[in-house]
Amino acid sequence: MKTVRRLLKIIIILVTLVIITLIITLFVDYYNTNYLKVNTKSTASKDTYLITNVNVIPMYKDTILKSKMVFIKDGIIQKIADTILIDGIQKFDGQNKFLTPGLIDMHVHIWDRYELGLYLSNGVTAVRNLWGMPMHLRIKEDANTGAIYSPIIVTTGPKLTGPEFIGDDNLNLLNPKEAKEKIMSYKERGYDLIKTYYGLDKEIFDAVIEQTKKSDMDIVAHPSQKVPFSYHLNPQIKSIEHAEEIVQQALKFDLDTTKLKGIIDTISVSKHTSYCPTLIVFKNIHNMMGNDSILDSEPIKYMNPLIRQVDSKMQFERWYNTKINDSSALHRIEKQHKFHLTIVELLHKANVNLICGTDAGIGITVPGFSIHKELQFYQEAGLSNYEVLKTATVNPTKTHSHFESLGTIEEGKTANLLVLDTNPLDDLSVLSEPSTIFIKGKKINRDKLNSFNSKAKNRKNLVATAIRYVENLLVEK
Structure with missing residues (x-):
């Protein structure tokens, strides 16, 4: 009976170690992509811009709208015009470049x-x-x-x-x-x-x-x-x-x-x-x-x-x-x-x-x-x-x-x-x-x-990807 208990204890320890290792592997992979994370505090107003001096290719028809301003507020295009007068807003000089979707x-x-x-x-x-x-x-x-x-x-x-x-x-x-x-x-x-x-x-x-x-x-x-x-x-x-x-x-x-x-x-x-x-x-x-x-x-x-x-x-x-x-x-x-x-x-x-x-x-x-x-x-x-x-x-x-x-x-x-x-x-x-x-x-x-x-380039997340694929097999099958 003691032998069985020891064996079960060893199995539990091994399974726990495997689970911890998997969690750490996924956490490291997640941490390594933190460069994609948006700092919401420092970018609170950074989805609002006035783009100036830009040539717009609108794509709803085959044309170029030359030397326009584009006002973006909260990530949405609000206005496109020759001149837009707005104070207290970040401006981005389009330098006569081209703006496309x-x-x-x-x-x-x-x-x-x-x-x-x-x-x-x-x-x-x-x-x-x-x-x-x-x-x-x-x-x-x-x-x-x-x-x-x-x-x-x-x-x-x-x-x-x-x-x-x-x-x-x-x-x-x-x-x-x-x-x-x-x-x-x-x-x-x-x-x-x-x-x-x-x-x-x-x-x-x-x-x-x-x-x-x-x-x-x-x-x-x-x-x-x-x-x-x-x-x-x-x-x-x-x-x-x-x-x-x-x-x-x-x-x-x-x-x-x-x-x-x-x-x-x-x-x-x-x-x-x-x-x-x-x-x-x-x-x-x-x-x-x-x-x-x-x-x-x-x-x-x-x-x-x-x-x-x-x-x-x-x-x-x-x-x-x-x-x-x-x-x-x-x-x-x-x-x-x-x-x-x-x-x-x-x-x-x-x-x-x-x-x-x-x-x-x-x-x-x-x-x-x-x-x-x-x-x-x-x-x-x-x-x-x-x-x-x-x-x-x-x-x-x-x-x-x-x-x-x-x-x-x-x-x-x-x-x-x-x-x-x-x-x-x-x-x-x-x-x-x-x-x-x-x-x-x-x-x-x-x-x-x-x-x-x-x-x-040359990222090292093979194991983390494999874990997520196994998750897919376990959840979806």
Whole structure:
């Protein structure tokens, strides 16, 4: 009996030590991102500014409002005019630079708080997170209440799939009743949207559509192969993800522009549906095939370390080995990427609402930085610079009500703004390094944005990330 008691005592001590170690690990990771914390006492009035001498690109139409003043109070744009007379207010000299709305990345996967600074540094002032976990509810709370410097965050719940197990990163739904219960739970807990994923059959999909309508939650759809592609044009589904899914599911890998035209026509009839191409994530397959040292390249040093060690490495080995075993693979991937550009071109010509998303945070798609390459692809597809910029500003506001206060520079809109040295309508690359940003009216200069990059580079929070992922498995499964 004494031996059993000793054994139990040892087990209790060991479990306690493990729990303490885990708590300390998470605390250290949280402490290391304190550089994002907003000092509310010292910044009590720092979301109120008068911006002077600035050229405004409002994005509600293709124009430049030259030499304007912009009055921001409590993070909201109050007035835009040639002259605004207000005493006792902080002034920011725009130095004849250009003011645009902050960028919105409509398809990201957030793994830690360091990434929030990377988005801001690259001019991304709002994101749509499409792989929801419990940690995102905590991050969203701090971000959206202004406790930390962060993009505005809108997040789905966990990715919903059917009964077939296709990875522990998905939530397997076994029947329609369970689907409805999960959606009601996600709504109650604070998730904003529902993401449907590969593997949902019609019966469960119908239940998801029915319940999201009742719960007033939009659906973001990664197309399921178990229903027709056209099934994803239901009014409850506000956006479809990935140009590659048109190739893989609608066209069955047949790169036929005549067949493509019919699919685009079908999508265009659905006026409520936005399309998020995520071209960069597929192009990165080609990049991994063509560069055997890509995991050691400078951009990858900004990836979350757990993702680098697991997902980035796994994807690289998969695609690099594919090239080794199939000499035609590199050409085939490049050919499909070019077909994706055609998809974007035709979607745009058919007046489908294109929204910029990058799938950042997985593989080798780096948070923040990748959006500029994504925008460049849209330019290659034939969109003008103004039309490209719309995909990351005003177009998301047509997709979900969560973004309706963003995307344009108008009175009453949230002051998520970029100050750019030159005109992005002439050269989109200037978007990658704003000299100053405003996030809900709070000003962040370039030096501070650069420090966000430095803090995130080669960070050492692999274990903390793993703990949060295990939390997700325990809570959501």
